Amino acid sequence: TTAIDLLEDLGAPAYKIASFEAIDLPLIRYAASTGKPMIISTGMAGQTEIAEAIDAAKSAGCTDLAILHCVSGYPAPAEDYNLKTIPDMIDRFGLVTGLSDHTLDNTTAIASVVLGAAIIEKHFTLDRSGGGPDDGFSLEPAEMAALCRDAKTAWAALGNIDYGRKSSEQGNVQFRRSLYFVRDMIAGETITSDAIRSVRPGYGLAPKHFESLIGRTVTKDIVKNTPVRQNVISG
Numbered sequence: 001t002t003a004i005d006l007l008e009d010l011g012a013p014a015y016k017i018a019s020f021e022a023i024d025l026p027l028i029r030y031a032a033s034t035g036k037p038m039i040i041s042t043g044m045a046g047q048t049e050i051a052e053a054i055d056a057a058k059s060a061g062c063t064d065l066a067i068l069h070c071v072s073g074y075p076a077p078a079e080d081y082n083l084k085t086i087p088d089m090i091d092r093f094g095l096v097t098g099l100s101d102h103t104l105d106n107t108t109a110i111a112s113v114v115l116g117a118a119i120i121e122k123h124f125t126l127d128r129s130g131g132g133p134d135d136g137f138s139l140e141p142a143e144m145a146a147l148c149r150d151a152k153t154a155w156a157a158l159g160n161i162d163y164g165r166k167s168s169e170q171g172n173v174q175f176r177r178s179l180y181f182v183r184d185m186i187a188g189e190t191i192t193s194d195a196i197r198s199v200r201p202g203y204g205l206a207p208k209h210f211e212s213l214i215g216r217t218v219t220k221d222i223v224k225n226t227p228v229r230q231n232v233i234s235g
Contacts, residue, residue, distance in 0.1 A: 004030055008034060013036065013037070016041070017053070019041040019072045022044075022053050025052060028040070028056040028057050029060035032056070035061050037064035037066075038062045038064070039098075040054070041070040042070050050067065054067065065096075066097065069089060069098070070100035071102060073102060074137055075102050075137035078103050078107065081099075081108050083099075083115050084115065087115050096118050098118050098121065100121040102137055103137075105143075106146060109147060110154050113151050122138075125138035174200075176202035178198070178201065178204035179206070182224055184224050190215060190217050192214065193214055196213060196228055204229060205229065213228065218234070219234055
C-alpha cells in the first residue's frame with residue numbers, strides 16, 4: 001500500500017497488478033479504492049483466483065478493469081500460451097481482455113489479436129544485451145515498431161462477417177470462368193454440349209448453367225467465342 005500511496009502522490013493514471021500479486025487481494029482492493037483504471041495479469045492464477053481478484057477490484061470501487069492472459073515464464077514458450085483461453089476469459093469474466101506476452105518474438109502477440117485480445121503487454125529494452133534482468137526476453141525498438149504495425153494489420157484484417165465481393169476483387173471478376181459459344185450458330189439451332197464451353201473470361205453465364213442450356217435454342221445468329229447470355233437463349 002505504501003507503493004500505491006507514492007504513486008498517488010506522483011499522479012499515476014492507472015494501476016497494473018502483476019501476476020505475482022494477483023492473489024494479493026488486500027493490495028488489489030487498496031489500488032481499486034483510488035477509483036482509477038486497473039489491469040490485472042493472471043499468470044499462475046486459476047479460474048477461482050482470477051474471479052477473486054476481479055471481485056476484489058470491483059467491490060473496492062474499480063469500474064474500469066481489464067485482465068491479461070499471461071504465462072509467468074521468462075521467457076515463455078509459445079506452446080504454453082494456449083491462446084484459445086482468451087475468448088473463454090472474455091465469455092467467462094466479461095471484461096476487456098488482453099495478453100501479457102513473454103515469448104521471444106511477436107507471433108503469439110499478433111495471433112492473440114485475432115482471438116480477441118484488446119491489450120498487448122511486452123517487455124521493452126533499448127539493448128537486449130544490456131544486462132538488465134528483463135533484457136534477454138524484451139523487444140528492441142525495431143521489434144516493438146513491428147509489433148505495433150502487425151497487430152494493427154491483424155486487427156484490420158478481422159473486419160466483419162462478409163461473403164460479398166470485396167473492392168480489391170472487382171477488377172478480377174473477368175478471370176473467373178463462364179460459358180462461351182465455341183462455334184457459330186444460327187437462330188433456332190439447338191445448343192449441344194460441343195457448342196458451349198466453360199472458359200475465361202467471366203463475362204458469360206456461370207458454368208453452373210451448362211447442363212440446363214443443353215437442348216435449348218438460340219434466338220439469334222451467334223458468332224463463336226462470344227459469351228453465353230440469357231437474352232440469346234430461348235425460354
